[in-house]
Amino acid sequence: MLKIWSMKQKQQQDEAATAGSKKKKVTAAQLRVQKDLADLSLGSTMKLSFPNPDDIMNFNFTIEPDEGIYKGGKFLFDFKINQNFPHEPPKVKCTQTLYHPNIDIEGNVCLNVLREDWKPVLNLNAVMVGLQFLFLEPNASDPLNKEAAEDLKINREGFKRNVRAAMGGGTVKGRTYDRVLK
Template identity: 70%
Template sequence: MLKIWHMKQKQVAADAAEGPAKRRVTAAQLRAQKDITEISLPSTMKMDFPDPDDILNFTLTIEPDEGLYRGGSFEFTFAIGSQFPHEPPKVKCKQKIYHPNIDIEGNVCLNILREDWKPVLNLNAVIVGLQYLFLEPNPLDPLNKEAAEDLKNSKDMFARNVRSSMQGGYVRSERFDDVRKR
């Protein structure tokens, strides 16, 4: 047992001596790289990698060109864990927006990010799902229950609240971020 431990220590020391150029690539990194290379974003979206050496953490900006959220710019952070693709990426909206499926803290309610995630799904499926949330908000599976109730009870009131909130206004006593495209 001591011999195995000693051999492992030598391997760790050798890896450290080789420096960052010889880092091992994880299964999550390989799958993320594959998924990212297969993504074909429309002109209403863009991806950004703040650290070019870290493909597991990036941002996605969505600028809907139709629907109630048209004219807005919404940024989502993606954090891909070491268990990807067996676990979904963690996705959060950076802005405080009025949406039935995105709460005040930016958590996103999208079924494929929770119970319906399967390893055969890829990052493109998540991106398409996010885009769809802006075209068809779902009041039946809400994180923001007030927004969901507004959408169910009065689409006109919901539309007014979306417009007001996107300009940095208040809905009830909650102030939202100005998300208009600049």
Template identity: 55%
Template sequence: MIKLFSLKQQQKKEEGDGPAKSGGQKRASAAQLRITKDINELNLPKTCHMDFPDPDDLLNFKLSISPDEGFYRGGKFTFNFKVGQGYPHEAPKVKCETMVYHPNIDLDGNVCLNILREDWKPVLTINSIIYGLQYLFLEPNPEDPLNKDAAEVLQNNRRIFEQNVNKSMRGGYVGSTYFERCLK
């Protein structure tokens, strides 16, 4: 009984002292601590840029990739990252905001990248995802498609695939789908 009473007193004292000592801030979650570490250790390629719409919220940010080689050279593609409280044990949710003609990105912005799904491991970082996304633009993978039409064209006729990518990036129709201009 005495121990329980003294624990409750100690808790009340800590709650009373807590905000005054920490400046009114809540304790950072494991996800916030890890994302802060990941961002501080980032080694962004020159073709990538990060933007934090709310500088106090590191769990939600945007990444722009502007490939300087390959089919998508000259384009600018924006991805939205939502890092959940389960991070680093759960992969962040990543969606492409730029509609793109790509075998591994569907027209709704879903991204097919193995480390965002079954191959995610807590040792992977935001940097790993950024390099994985960048690699998708350098080497689209028709073997694991989300956009089956684009994958089929890439497998059967690379020249027509390249023409479709160029049409979509300039702004225009590929088949019955209209793409907004995304060239820089």
């Protein structure tokens, strides 16, 4: 049984203990990111880069699909993870203007595990694999870029041509897209 009621004031602080106590400690969110980074298994198509290697909560993520409609492109994302991770999902944005049904002009991404289906048991690997999947199988039923989604639904071949044009820095339906070819 605990003797919590023993309220005697401590006369002397253990100096060694207080010397270390003011130093900041690794947070639970950092620790979880550290574990997630160790558990990544991304293959050769996905890479991370850290503008500030001491800050593992903010980094860039690159996908270079080796098959599918978006093959030959190099797609850049920005990951921002806050101290509420993994209670909250990472914030992920595409930093380029892409012609993609599930990514809007601002770089917002419609991926279930980034919003409604995020669970703390999921990890960064799941998010990254999910992002790659969007390039292998763009999904017309969850549109963020409505025009691109319609295009994919109605005329798959035409959509493919428009994707190639957009990836080359061309103009599709009046909008110019970023050149993202390797």
